Amino acid sequence: MVNIAQWQALTEFCNQHAAxxxxxxxxxxxxxxxxxxxxxQRDFGENYVQELVEKQAHxxxxxxxxxxxxxxxxxxKYIAPFVHLIHGxxxxxxxxxxxxxAAKNERTISVLLQIHIAQEDTKFGFSPSxxxxxxxxxxxxxxxxxxxxxxxxxxxxxxxxxxxxNEFKTIDNLFKALKEQYFAHEDSFNTCSMGMSxxxxxxxxxxxxxxRIGSLxxxxxxxx
Ligand SMILES: *Cc1c(COP(=O)(O)O)cnc(C)c1O
Numbered sequence: 001m002v003n004i005a006q007w008q009a010l011t012e013f014c015n016q017h018a019a020x021x022x023x024x025x026x027x028x029x030x031x032x033x034x035x036x037x038x039x040x041q042r043d044f045g046e047n048y049v050q051e052l053v054e055k056q057a058h059x060x061x062x063x064x065x066x067x068x069x070x071x072x073x074x075x076x077k078y079i080a081p082f083v084h085l086i087h088g089x090x091x092x093x094x095x096x097x098x099x100x101x102a103a104k105n106e107r108t109i110s111v112l113l114q115i116h117i118a119q120e121d122t123k124f125g126f127s128p129s130x131x132x133x134x135x136x137x138x139x140x141x142x143x144x145x146x147x148x149x150x151x152x153x154x155x156x157x158x159x160x161x162x163x164x165x166n167e168f169k170t171i172d173n174l175f176k177a178l179k180e181q182y183f184a185h186e187d188s189f190n191t192c193s194m195g196m197s198x199x200x201x202x203x204x205x206x207x208x209x210x211x212r213i214g215s216l217x218x219x220x221x222x223x224x
Contacts, residue, residue, distance in 0.1 A: 002035045006216050010200075011041075014211065017204045022066050024196075024214030026051065027221045030058055036217070037063065043084075045212050049075040056082055068152075068212055070124050073097040081105050087152040087193055087212075090114045090124040092134060095146060102145035110147045112193055115174065117167040118156040125153065128174050135182050148183070150191030151175045155199055165202050168194050172207030 007023075014021040024045040025033050033044055037060060046052035047069025056065055056079075064084035071079075071086060073094050079086075080101035089095055089111045102109040113134070116125030126134065131151070138148065153171040155164040175192045183189030195203025195211040203211060215221065 001219060002032050003217055003219070004035075004039065007036060007039060007041065010211075010213060010216065013201075013204075018209060019204055020191075020210045022068070022193075022210060022212045023217050024068065024212050025055075025218060026069075026214065028214075028218045030055055032218055033059055033063075045087075045214075049078050052083075053078050066212075076101045077104075080107075080109065083109060085149065085191075086111045088112075088114045088124065090116075090126060095134075095143065099143045099146045108145050108147050110149045110188070112150050112152040112191060113148065115151050115153040115171050117153055117170050119158070120156060128170070131174070132178070135178055139182055147188050149188055150193065151178070152193040154196070155194070155203075161202065164199055165206055168199075168203050168206035168208065175207070 010021055020043060022043045022045040023036055023041050026047050033055065042062065043064045043066060045066040045068040046055065047067065052065060052067065065082060066085045066087060067079055067083050068087045070088055071094060076097045086098060086109065089098070095111065098109050098111060113131050114125035115131060116127060151171055151174065155167040158164065171194055172192055179189055191210050192208050193210040193212065194208035197213050197216040200211040200213060
């Protein structure tokens, strides 16, 4: 079941802050996606490759599909023909595989580099210094068929608003520093993807311009 009032409120909130709302539909039925699509929502996020491939085949072709989960290199080929933005690029090998599959499909794939700031070891991503090294390398040796559009990050799972906002600000500062130093003339480096159902307002305050919202829109997920 989709919460339409919540979608309207979130859409208005995101418009006011010039942010993009990604409706995270993972584990949810296709009808939920259609319900939001009919209201005008076009950006949807999924984090399981097989589920995304099935949904993409059945649903309207102008949906912009965001892959927001941890992506294994050997699965890139399944989403390369259509994916709009891959949020979770966390290693150079994956980046090279995305480029290879993009070339095979004669397209350029947009990606975000995932930053690991949170305390948990379970979260994937580059440290700020690693990402800086990578971006510098890409500057010297560009990879074709890839468009680096910005950063993505998740805050720690904690009740401390202080800690969460510090983490978001760290990612936003890094985003701005990279923009200034390496992407000042590239309009496509413009995305800082931070914030989920529990912390999106804080994320926007800290500079996010893309939020990924699941449970607020579609209700709690049950994993079987
Ligand atoms: C599931 C997921 C979300 C959405 O989470 P909610 O708390 O349900 O809004 C956002 N980002 C990523 C990377 C996710 O895996």
